[in-house]
Amino acid sequence: MTELPKAYDPTQVEPRWYRVWQENQFFHADATAPKAPYAIVIPPPNVTGSLHMGHALFATLQDILIRWRRMQAYNAMWLPGTDHAGIATQMVVERTLQREEGKSRHDLGREEFLRRIWAWKEKNGHRITEQLKQMGCSLDWERERFTLDEGLSRAVCEAFVRLYEEGFIYRAQRLINWCSRCTTALSDLEVEHSETEGSLWHIAYPVSGSSERLIVATTRPETLLGDTAVAVHPEDERFRHLIGRNALLPLTDRQIPILGDAQLVDREFGTGAVKVTPGHDFNDFETGQRHQLPAISIFTLEGRTNENVPTAYRGLTIVEARQRVVADLETAGLLVKIEPHQLSVGHCQRCETVVEPLLSLQWFVRAAPLAAPAIEAVELGKTKIVPEVWTKTYMHWMRNIKDWCISRQLWWGHRIPAWYCAACQEPTVARETPTRCAHCAGTSLRQDEDVLDTWFSSALWPFSTLGWPAETRELKTFYPTSVMETGYDILFFWVARMMMMGLHFMKKVPFRTIFLHALVVDEQGDKMSKVKGNVIDPLDVIHGATLDELLNKAREGGAPETALDRIRKQFPEGIPASGADALRFALAAMAAQGRNIRLAPARIEGYRHFANKLWNAARFALLNLEGFDPDRYADQPQEELRAKLTLADRWILSRLQATAEEVNRALEGFQFNEAAQSIYRFLWSELCDWYIELAKPALYDRSPEGSQRHHLTQGVLATALETACRLLHPFMPYITEEVWQQIPQPSGTPQSIMITLYPMADSTMVDEEAEASMALVQETIVAVRNVRAEYNISPAVVLTVTIIAEHELARARIDAQRGPILQMARLSELQVFAAGQPPAGTAACVIAGGIIVCVSVAWQIDKTAELQRIAKELTKLERDRAQVAGKLGNASFLARAPREIVEKEQQRLAENEERIAKLESSRQRLQRL
């Protein structure tokens, strides 16, 4: 047996195992296997992406679920893939093209540009999937999919055509969100609103045929050029007489009607009069429809004023137009005043350009009828949302859903399968390129230039990846999938739409459970961003990074100097290599439901130490497992074995059982943090702190008389460690595999921990007597150590102890555990009496059960200090006694509280009084000295 290095080094261990697992096909699920299926499809990251903490979190949580279920003998399938991220990817390649060749995509033409993007994707599109491998993700790579794959493209086309034929997709001239930088339409969800300081301009509109002026208030004076009405409240006395008359639109020669509209106008706001611009405002658009107003579009797709404005204002950007309009109004004496005003402005999610409402002919999905079944499925519990709080949000959004604009003026994506007839202009929607117009049989057809929203293809992901529209074996086995695990921020983008599409096309929900995790933010609770310099790159955590490397990377990412300073301050020594295991454990341990995860580097470091602790426990075990015969140990009849075990053996096996139970229960409920905590406690606080220490004498004993005990101890230690590894494996796959491989195993054991069985709760291993007895032993030992620390007695000094235990059971328990107590408390002598007073020269502690532990400290007993010690203890006990006595003295408590509670309190009081009495007597005795 080769000796393991003293400190665990993840960088030496982690890279080895992934390949082994993959080569042995452990990640692959067979759709025909006669096992209960458990499937997760990955929420596909953007193909342009690079692993960030959000990815690391979902990767961790999903891998935990998959590895756990796989070990529970489910047919566990985790499907990997990426999405084509229309806008983001096209932007990346356009930028490169501009930088390297000084060309735009239009210079290259559609075909050539697409060829370039594909080339880019082939070269760079594997980055994120490779990074997921470093996280240890047991993804079924044979099933990897990309939203623009041939199969998925067919699915997208099929879905579009069917929805069109069924009347769920239509084309219409509507006001949509337009990003003039990306030159494409966006859905409502792709617009991010942020509060901005703006102004409210008060502008005078002369009333035609009168000297009156109607003052309107607006935040967008430039859109005045597209006004087609002015509105006031119909019941507003100030303006009622103007309704039905016309106003002269300033800076133009147009007359526009003054109308009354109670829905649009808030009498209290601004001046009580509103300009109506149906071409550039969503509310005004609706107002326009109510009053049959024309909608005038005054901007081009690039965001400049067009031919619909007077010549003097043509060709200006929105900002220029505003300046010019305001200046001219002022000159004309029509600008009444300017007030500061806060408003929220929509920005493009991808490029942060201000989004403009624009009239445009686009394709839409009629959402409400598709949402109805998705609402019902959640109401009926066919799909469960965890944490449950999100159900309300889901319902609210679904019930108020608006039609979804799905066409995008991009090149990278699924081209819309619609062809327009040169003769009649009508669209023909078809699966294959049509030769004749469906309306007039014309033969001159041109395909729609636009592509579909990336999220349209994502909505089909749970079944398109499994082969739909073909009726594949995969679909039959793995659909509906078991869990959709993702961040709550894409509940609407994705999860909701997948529910709609899944139910529509498959007639079944796409997943049984939706688990929404929290977002990873920095220690202060801020979103991680390059500008702030608070990004922690999971890869740096895994592999480590020097300060220079961190700074260089931040600079390349365009981080400002303030961000660099923050990095210098936070990581003066760089980031140590903690390994994927430590990162995963940290994320799991912090993934409490319904909270943001503030990622504290100290926590990750703490779990790196945890890995090291496991490593060293394994080192200890391996150094002491020489000669251990796992088959011989495993073949012993259980009852025979149980009879020979020590208290410590029975205790640790009982704790192991309880831990397995807790971990499984926690994972069933997606309580990753509780599962992690439970294993952590078992390994560190129980196995290492107590069992290993208690096992040492037997393990070190090589005498012939001790050989049976030696072997049994080896067996229990090996069992505890091996089982703990299996419990921990879904969380820390690498180190558990490395350690597990070295533990001697009975013959017939699988070749990898990842295909062993997950420890299940076995109630026959719970040993309450052992746990109670052990608690007493531990308390006794701690009492002695406490005295040692308070008297500052070196651990090297061997002490003698006298225990006075009135109760027979306690006396018997202690008496039976003399050996372990002598060893752990470092005693040379232990006397146990049924009654009596603490001997002179001892420090006395009263522990549970009224047991007095008297530690001999004669040579340095300090009467004052000892009295103080006792006084402190008494204060605590007396405070507690008063509280309990108060409760028990309350008649209504006795009358109304459940009997168990009353009994418990009575017991507590008795216990307390016993301890107080004993301490008091110690004190009096001491004072007499």
Place this chain on the structure above:
RNA sequence: AGGCACGUAGCUCAGUGGGAGAGCACUACCUUGACACGGUAGGGGUCGGCGGUUCAAUCCCGCCCGUGCCUACCA
């Protein structure tokens, strides 16, 4: 504006209608034959504030203060 969270030890966070917890940090002691990425012991909290329900509230309810997020509107 509406909705939803959150406020617990110095920091990051668990938790529960009936005796306040973890990790990190802190203090003291310890190179004991797995581990100083360690061991032993310890200090530290009016569980945001004020009311209410209850025999009993950190937990349930209401109000207030503070923080964050989401949705909608904002002429």
